[in-house]
Amino acid sequence: MSADTGNPRDNHCVLSKQVESELHPTNAQLEKQVSELRAKLEQANVRLHQEIVKCQYAEQKIKDQEEFLQALVDIYPNTILKAGCFGIVTDINALKAVELELQQAKEQLRAVLDAVPGCVSWISSEGRYLGGNRHLADIFNMPPEAFVGKQLGFLDNSSEFVVFIRQFLASSVQTERQVVEVQVNGWSRKYLIAVQKYQQGSIAVSVGIDITERYQAEIEIQESLREKEVLLQEIHHRVKNNLQVIVSMLDLQSQQLETQGMKEAFRESQNRVKSMALVHEILYQSKNFARLNLSDYIQNLTSNLFRAYGVNTSNIKLELDIDEVALNIDTVITCGLIINELVSNAIKYAFPNSMRGLIKIALHVGIDKYLTLIVRDSGVGLPKNLDLKSVNSLGFQLVNVLTKQLGGILEVKCGVGTEFRVYFSEISS
Numbered sequence: 001m002s003a004d005t006g007n008p009r010d011n012h013c014v015l016s017k018q019v020e021s022e023l024h025p026t027n028a029q030l031e032k033q034v035s036e037l038r039a040k041l042e043q044a045n046v047r048l049h050q051e052i053v054k055c056q057y058a059e060q061k062i063k064d065q066e067e068f069l070q071a072l073v074d075i076y077p078n079t080i081l082k083a084g085c086f087g088i089v090t091d092i093n094a095l096k097a098v099e100l101e102l103q104q105a106k107e108q109l110r111a112v113l114d115a116v117p118g119c120v121s122w123i124s125s126e127g128r129y130l131g132g133n134r135h136l137a138d139i140f141n142m143p144p145e146a147f148v149g150k151q152l153g154f155l156d157n158s159s160e161f162v163v164f165i166r167q168f169l170a171s172s173v174q175t176e177r178q179v180v181e182v183q184v185n186g187w188s189r190k191y192l193i194a195v196q197k198y199q200q201g202s203i204a205v206s207v208g209i210d211i212t213e214r215y216q217a218e219i220e221i222q223e224s225l226r227e228k229e230v231l232l233q234e235i236h237h238r239v240k241n242n243l244q245v246i247v248s249m250l251d252l253q254s255q256q257l258e259t260q261g262m263k264e265a266f267r268e269s270q271n272r273v274k275s276m277a278l279v280h281e282i283l284y285q286s287k288n289f290a291r292l293n294l295s296d297y298i299q300n301l302t303s304n305l306f307r308a309y310g311v312n313t314s315n316i317k318l319e320l321d322i323d324e325v326a327l328n329i330d331t332v333i334t335c336g337l338i339i340n341e342l343v344s345n346a347i348k349y350a351f352p353n354s355m356r357g358l359i360k361i362a363l364h365v366g367i368d369k370y371l372t373l374i375v376r377d378s379g380v381g382l383p384k385n386l387d388l389k390s391v392n393s394l395g396f397q398l399v400n401v402l403t404k405q406l407g408g409i410l411e412v413k414c415g416v417g418t419e420f421r422v423y424f425s426e427i428s429s
Contacts, residue, residue, distance in 0.1 A: 176194075
């Protein structure tokens with residue numbers, strides 16, 4: 001302790017120096033601790049920054065893989081979904097969780113790619129391979145990593161594939177498909193290539209499926225179809241010719257007949273056979289051998305009937321109102337025979353003594369493809385109380401029988417002229 005001088009100011013200075021002397025070691029120790037803490041804090045900041053960068057990198061990698069997987073799903077959704085369900089969680093709070101999720105995502109991606117039954121590769125916009133799946137590697141007897149960094153075409157096995165991919169990468173199109181030829185182990189194979197861009201178009205994923213067998217099968221089916229078309233065409237041609245022979249035989253036979261009634265019966269039979277022959281003639285000239293355009297057929301049929309009966313078209317007019325509809329052969333032949341009978345009957349009996357008039361034929365398609373056939377004339381008409389079922393006429397009997405074959409309903413309206421309506425649907429093949 002210092003001596004007391006008796007002067008208050010001197011006593012204060014002495015006390016300050018004494019306190020400063022005692023606090024100096026403490027201040028030095030505090031400065032050292034602050035310096036050490038500052039260094040640790042700086043190191044912690046560096047580590048924290050590194051961890052943030054790692055997290056951002058991992059999250060970006062996961063995002064890239066999500067885009068890649070989505071691109072795969074967009075190309076072949078069924079194939080990818082069959083390979084296994086997958087999901088990626090991007091909300092990660094700890095670095096270890098991020099690293100674990102990233103590793104799981106890589107494993108899932110590899111499992112999905114290897115399970116795809118096709119050649120999967122992803123290619124940069126510069127035309128370099130960034131990777132490929134096991135299926136692609138096995139086909140060309142190479143490890144998957146051997147593709148990384150290689151330029152398109154390094155295998156020298158498909159110029160079509162290289163041109164297709166380069167054109168796709170250079171275009172603004174996001175997805176495209178094309179069949180290309182690829183040489184695999186000395187054999188030419190057909191592959192359906194589907195490509196999809198992702199990461200703003202900087203990378204494209206390509207999936208190739210071998211369709212060689214299906215492609216060859218389609219060619220064989222087309223060739224077989226062409227052969228059958230030629231055979232069917234020849235069959236229709238021969239049937240038409242045979243029916244024409246029958247018509248000619250009936251004509252020769254009718255010349256030996258003496259009574260006009262018998263000759264008329266033979267002519268009616270000829271017209272019926274002609275109506276059937278006309279179907280095969282049109283089918284012979286058509287590309288569709290299963291169905292026939294009813295409008296063309298009815299127009300040809302009625303023209304033939306007017307010529308056969310020598311109708312003066314200045315006296316009897318023909319009007320057609322036919323919807324565009326194609327029906328199978330059975331329905332057309334049955335419908336044609338009905339029209340043949342009704343029009344023939346109108347020509348013969350509706351306009352006696354050179355009476356002028358009109359024959360109208362209409363066919364309309366209704367609800368559920370139900371059809372209505374109308375044959376109307378403006379002639380003298382039928383007796384009001386006439387029962388067609390009891391009429392001893394082969395023509396009317398045929399109309400009733402043919403309507404039943406169509407599964408239809410026959411209506412007759414008598415008055416000013418005669419109107420026949422047949423409601424029916426197409427005969428099941």
